[in-house]
Amino acid sequence: MFYFRGCGRWVAASFTKQQFPLARLSSDSAAPRTPHFDVIVIGGGHAGTEAATAAARCGSRTLLLTHRVDTIGQMSCNPSFGGIGKGHLMREVDALDGLCSRICDQSGVHYKVLNRRKGPAVWGLRAQIDRKLYKQNMQKEILNTPLLTVQEGAVEDLILTEPEPEHTGKCRVSGVVLVDGSTVYAESVILTTGTFLRGMIVIGLEMHPAGRLGDHPSIGLAQTLEKLGFVVGRLKTGTPPRIAKDSINFSILNKQTPDNPSVPFSFTNETVWIKPEDQLPCYLTHTNPRVDEIVLKNLHLNSHVKETTRGPRYCPSIESKVLRFPNRLHQVWLEPEGMDSDLIYPQGLSVTLPAELQEKMITCIRGLEKAKVIQPDRVLLLLPRMECNGAILAHHNLSLPGYGVQYDYLDPRQITPSLETHLVQRLFFAGQINGTTGYEEAAAQGVIAGINASLRVSRKPPFVVSRTEGYIGVLIDDLTTLGTSEPYRMFTSRVEFRLSLRPDNADIRLTLRGYKDAGCVSQQRYERACWMKSSLEEGISVLKFIEFSSSKWKNLIPEVSISTSRSLPVRALDVLKYEEVDMDSLAKAVPEPLKKYTKCRELAERLKIEATYESVLFHQLQEIKGVQQDEALQLPKDIDYLTIRDVSLSHEVREKLHFSRPQTIGAASRIPGVTPAAIINLLRFVKTTQQRQAAMNESPKTDQCLRDADRLQERQL
């Protein structure tokens, strides 16, 4: 798909300044001069940018509404992207032609693949990113995306209208009301408001509402959502203080150097923008008992820690680490914030102590004895966006101490796997609003929401990634069927088909589908993925075909630790499984026909990975088929679990199904408390519905055939 070369527009001012009373339920006919879009995306964070560009790539005229254009692409917390599990998500976002992977390949200052020795299925692509570059590159991309308009403005309310009768939901969203009273209409709306709903910043005992003073735009939206009946929960997270680079004694600390060569995030890039030798190092230091002492002595000054709001177990503040694992040394990574930034991000020191105690604690740590914590500027706390720290502060030559954030999230069991809400038609949620944490998790949801908001406008079936297809599928299925009580982060251990869903093959898994089913993938990328897929298939069948005795293999490749006592012939594919063998050594031994598979480095490496997992993948494929069978059994969307009498279900099961609204038998069976008997009853219901529909759709003649077939079957029975 080629786009017309052209620029997105940046509308800096609001459309109208007229003030009229907010109409919750407006009529369908908008005022003639009111702007109208296919898709509106609210929020310019990691979910919002991906959602807006994905919708635009799918061909929808899209509006991105953000408080400030200059905060688009802001990295609000850590200055890094990727990692274990998260790197998988980025590859999948890239496979769907999303932005963040490509932007990271242009903006990193330290690229390193984690888990190198643990097997390619769990490699974690990761990079330290220059905040400023990332933001610049992202903004350039966003402002140059065809069909995408960017406008500054804060959303106060949703415009709601009568629901479409053929879909479930109590009403339909048809636009938004901005804080200045102006309205914008759209066919679909995506909310990616991050920690913005009733956000509170906490430092020590001080709490600051994170909206604008006087009128809090987030409150209006939060209230609307609550009035509509959305179940709201509360989560917390935190971020460490930043340290002045020149106040750290790096010479006594462990230095970590980047990979050489760098591995790019995107399938479309062969390398990254910066040479390994020009990249910046990271440093490692540790906490000590004196840090514990300061934390424990001052717990009474720390309301964030005392509160019962759930924070992430895997990204804990230093306070909770000290409380839960006393008398241990905890790791602190000192990470650069950018090429020319004079700030260092102390990963692992997320803290909400009063500002003066933060510095006292930090200077106990080795290498940080003279560290300067950048002092807070209270004015910045009143900025409209929560994420205004780090880079923007560096940009303004100001900064913040570490702080905690508490915010509302909406129980993600209220959305479908296409991220549309059950309650309001054409309203989509993506990112932290669904209870996740992390840029990558947000970006992954953003792409899916953008695609589906666009597909919804063109009345096409939703684009759902299943658990068997990608980490994105696991992420969304976990959220929509199980919900979450702590900020949800991706791990590889959440993924049951981990050996099949690898970073190397995300293109095969998703690019082809993204092109055909969603239309969000460029022609060029699609063709590349097709070529790769057929080359891999061809290469694997050739490797299966070549068979020699083990002694001949030993002669050909002396370094292989193959046992020559085996009498059966050994396939080249099996030889490639040995750690010490790669495509190069194999092609040297059997140049014809293997030589051609070593010309493309990526192809050769991917063949090696396929060989490593070949035997296990066979079994996993069978399991995947079983799961897919159950996923294929769709539950009717309009089924009212509370009242339906055709299905015999207990009251408890009814309530659970009513809340989560699973779309398939597979999803229903994963909901805790839904009994086997209930599943069978649902199964029966699905089959009856399918039969009835089939009978209704067929002509009377075929109907007769069906009845005959039934009779025939009965006779057999």
Added chain:
Amino acid sequence: TVHSPTCPHLCFLLVPALEPQFLHLQTPDPGDPVWNVRWALCTRRSSGAPAPGSGATIFALSSGQGRCGIAVIRTSGPSSGHALRILTAARDLPPARHASLRLLSDPRSGEPLDRALVLWFPGPRSFTGEDCVEFHVHGGPAVVSGVLQALGSVPGLRPAEAGEFTRRAFANGKLNLTEVEGLADLIHAETEAQRRQALRQLDGELGHLCCGWAETLTKALAHVEAYIDFGEDDNLEEGVLEQADVEVRALEVALGAHLQDARRGQRLRSGAHVVVTGPPNAGKSSLRKPVSIVSPEPGTTRDVLETPVDLAGFPVLLSDTAGLREGVGPVEQEGVRRARDRLEQADLILAMLDASDLASPSSCNFLATVVASVGAQSPSDSSQRLLLVLNKSDLLSRKGPGPRPDLPPHLLLSCLTGEGLDGLLEALRKELAAVCGDPSTGSPLLTRARHQHHLQGCLDALSHYKQSKDLALAAEALRVARGHLTQLTGGGGTEEILDIIFRDFCVGK
């Protein structure tokens, strides 16, 4: 003879020599303890163990458990024909849908197992729609277990999950809607019965062992997973992997020893559980004497006295529990607690009251709690059965009115004079016929075969763990191993692993 593919028990009608007691087997999937409907999806929770619904070939004892003339063992799946050829040591398959007499022998030792009728049903014209084989063998436990083990040794075959035959039939469109309608009730019933059975088994030595092993494995897996997901960024303690290695090695030794020691498996006793209960001094212990007519072999399980007896051909485990009452000393309270546990696991409860003492608080309390709660269950769902017995009928005045008009149906008995004993035995026989007729209540052979299969599968997976240099593959091997154990013990999902990770390690940047 044309096999009717609907219902497995119809095939019994094809065999003229069939014993009549088979006809009471009225479930579509006899022999399978329970259908855990989370079939293929359990791969998520207990990821690794072979997913039912995949292309594997399954086998199970399809007729009921117990003494019988003929037992029917069935297979379904693509390797059925292969298995038949291997067991009959024949190159060709018998003619389809014809009963043929064949000598079955163990493929490993070549030892003859039984002379049996075999039926070959190539798919799709079979009960499940897949290739199926039926072995009609002589019903002795040795023969049945021999054939099951022989089948288990054929590559590609594994014991069926509960209800798996039915599920396959359903998936292949072989069951119509009316039949499926009955299925949910059935599964509910099976689940209930299996819950009780699982409770009972888990009480045993093997259950304790399995739970312990599963725990070890979950912990080892959690540590490997922590090493994968957090090892590079976060500081895990030294030696996380080494510790997991040590635990896995110890587990391998234990599993190997257990698999070799078949006697332990045999200790898993079979039989219907009958529990005698009632308030103190109702005469429970005096009942044991007249009822334990055959082979009293007293053995104690903690405070509950258990006696295996043979009642009218039914294997029965008779338990005499401590009197149920509250507010006594700590020692007796423990006895009461165990009695209650045992009561929960019982198939049949003999509730005993003193006919002359019905108005006493302990009697009233017993009636209100135990008797009423069991009676409240609808008779259709394979709930517990209860016989209410009023003992000491000799103390009632001959001419006086009956005990109490509002009592549920009951039997009168005098252990002293023996009056009413015949009536009680007859009632017991009836109840037991109903209880033992339900194949899900006790099929120790099958259970043992399943245990063995999963333990062996676990052991095989652990050997893959050792061989893998790729940690993702090693973790997968542990997942498969753990999947086998969790299929035996139930439970255990990703969340459980994450919980251990976050409990044991301070992860996070």
